[in-house]
Amino acid sequence: MRFIIYALLGCVWWDVTTGARRIKLGLGEPNSPETRNAQPVVDYWFQQKLDHFNATDKRTWKQRYQINEQFYKSGGPVFLMIGGEDKMSSKWTNSGAWIEYAGEFNAVCFQLEHRFYGDGHPTEDASTANLVYLSTEQALADLAEFMVGTKATYNISPESKWIAFGGSYSGSLAAWLRMKYPHLVHAAVSSSAPLLAKIDFHEYYKVVEGALSTYKPACVTQIKLANQMLNAIIESDKEIKYINKKFKLCDPLNAKNNKDVSILFETLAGNFAGIVQYNKDNRLSNRTNEITLETLCDIMTNESIASPLEKYAAVNDRMLSSNNLTCTDYVYENTVNILKNISWESPYASSRQWTYQTCTEFGFYQTSNQDEHVFGSKLPVNFFTDMCAEVYGEKFDADLLAKGVDRTNWTYGELNIKETRVVYVHGSVDPWHALGMTRTKTVKTAAIFIVGTAHCANMYPSATTDLPQLTKARATIKAFLTDWLTISDDLDSANQETVRFD
Template sequence: MLMLGGVPRFLPLGLLFLGLIAQSVALGFQYRNGRHVHGFLGEPSKIATLQRSQEPDDLWFDQILDHFHGADRRQTWKQRYFVNAAHYRNDSTAPIFLMIGGEGEASKKWMNEGAWIHYAEHFGALCIQLEHRFYGKSHPTSDLSTKNLVYLSSEQALADLANFVAAMKSKYNLADTQKWIAFGGSYPGSLAAWAREKYPHLIYGSISSSGPLLAEVDFKQYFEVVKSSLANYNPGCVEAVTRSFAQVEILLKHMIGQRNLDEKFRTCTPIKDSIENQLDISNFFENLAGNFAGVVQYNKDNSPHANLTIDDICDVMLNSTVGPPVTRLGIINEMLLQQSNATCLDYKYDKMVADMKNVSWDSEAAKGMRQWTYQTCNEFGFYQTSENKSDTFGDRFGVDFFIRQCMDIYSEHMDSKYLEQVVAQTNKYYGALKPDTTNVLYVHGSIDPWHALGLTASKNPKTPTIYIEGTAHCANMYEPVQTDPKQLVAARNKILKYLAKLLDAYTST
């Protein structure tokens, strides 16, 4: 049984949580490559009003640097984790709920809020969260140099989980009859499924929320879902966005138009100084498209990322009284700049690359963007592209634009051939959309663009799915509120029933 050695000290959280989206943006991007600057998964609620909201202590585990090479297995580092035993019934059948950290700092708020805590109350589970290597305060190496980032991969992260679970079972004298259930959202949603696949003797089951299973270099479906989600609100919204981007292209063609763009989009550097630099212009367009992508991805999901909604931005784009579509696009940009406390729109490519090449743990890039971009360049791709001139977001940021970033930030060998090879290896290793798993429930929302790379329907009873119409990225994971749509409430109830099935009796592994 678990012997925690005393009651941990907790510090009360303030009543008002200032959302991540309200923090300043040093890199010029609050939202990039489908990732919020502080990670895919937000905090569990905007305002901490629950009496149980308390902050756990930092705990540390001696983790192995390299699980796959003998010499490096002697090198260890301190990996952070949190524990909440408030709901733990402390017997030989009590489950262990393991939340998997992702490509950002692990949030202590998840230890007291979110749907999984309600499940823990129901089943008397011990709750543990393990921070992902190279993110947050879990620093395996002295810096983020490219030679050190070779230790950053999903495979190493899964081995971390396995080593951690085995050690915790020993440390706290947990019985073999106690089932470990992994929870994760977005990239950690993938890890939750893969942890069950690769280490079934340790992870009994998983709830995989919004996890992309298919690695893909050219993730062109992303913006297709963005457009579809906008059109579901009002088809005229997509038409207005399409016209606005076309008008940007027209204004780029002459000096007066360029000055007009500077004024409308509050650029940090005059467009005329960058008009000949196609990488700068690509960055400019990706910024503008990212404004819509970020709002769609987190639309009404009960996280701090969701301050603006599809309703808000489409109402602006449909309001012809404020000016032509390009003016409305500028208003959208201004709304996002204000929310991110940015003084201007920084679109310079060389500056972005220079910021991303900063290897210090104290840099802005070290909050996760340098690490996650490295993972996309070495495992997943996931590049949200737009390369059709007649399409809504134009043709300014195709797949070559993102591959160029891999080469400029990390290494020239990370060319298109290399990316195709590593993505193919990832899909072969994990099984892509044909996973060899049991006891994993795959959950996705229709508004979330990432569902295009996930398992959303299955005829195989061993790979059950829940597809929630009208919900966004990881919506099922957040703290339930009275305004949740009925289909989200129903999905959480289905997850509860699935957990009850897993925890009732052992099934075939």
């Protein structure tokens, strides 16, 4: 039996075989540019401290990084791509908008993998006791330590300007790095970054609803009716066999198991949310890239299909077939057991690590808990917070999370972050823009809002199929970099206004 979760693994919408379809943050792999031959990529290892904030702790580990020097000329800047919540992809070392910018500015490019994700293992396993070393503070200190050490290793001039790049969670890190270590980082490009930590992220599905409605308002109506029909069947505990068959459930549904029911509703909502979040971006081609929000809405408004519920099931069929799956797994216990696996060898290690960060620092839980909600009422916030305690231990409760979220917000300033020379980029279709900087609020920063684009779209390589407003946004980012790279640290350009591309 196979089952699937769409997890926050580096801005990617991964098809991994874990308990359910769960839409999170993530950066996928870029398509390789057709006009440039990829350079050989070599892994290097930087000796890193385990705990940057305890001088008596002498433990170290080796952090993986890669380098691209093909465009570098003496005196050029240093570009740093920050790794996110999955294994670092070598494709980013040779591809993406940042590499195109590197060619323009003669930059040397480094990509650094995030601690606890990928091939660098700071501890013997990912037990809860060891995950205490997984935090944004430690990750930012890793970046600072790496920059200082790399200057010596590669004889980088003290005058060379460092520019940080990141998307999604790593986009947040890029902005926070500029804020916390301004003497090391000259500027940053922060793409699709959620800066506001929030436990109940109910706005997520509102953006999904808006994106679907913009294409076809009737699509949203049909989804809502389908969820109401599904809920009525489950509440009455009748015709459950019909649900088992129509949605190709891997195991018979127990309507009295509320957590299994929640996973089922989340899985079916994820069919739409995942497609909206990454709609028409330029990630490495895969089957799901062939499916767009238009594809799903066309199914939901197909009058030849008898009822909204059957249309909802037809969408699920399309998503199953696109991932070569034969059935839908929704069992809560499967998800919990997978997240409890502390081995580095687990194929779902990144899921465990990221879930830990959501349980201690961010929240980010996409809730749906009102009867009139498009995706139903079966995803209350306590469904997610209860899972934290079940996976990591009873002390990881809602109170600990609330304190952690407060700490994240007052540490980094949420949407009132005070920094300079950061350009924030968001797409209107991306649900995560609801937690990001879409309007300039501080001096000497810029916000770019691109109508019609999805999560991290500006980070991928340029393509002939790009929307005109996306092309303009990339050019505007380049203009800001040109400005910031030609001024000294104490002579910033004037305050920037929000730039909107329709």
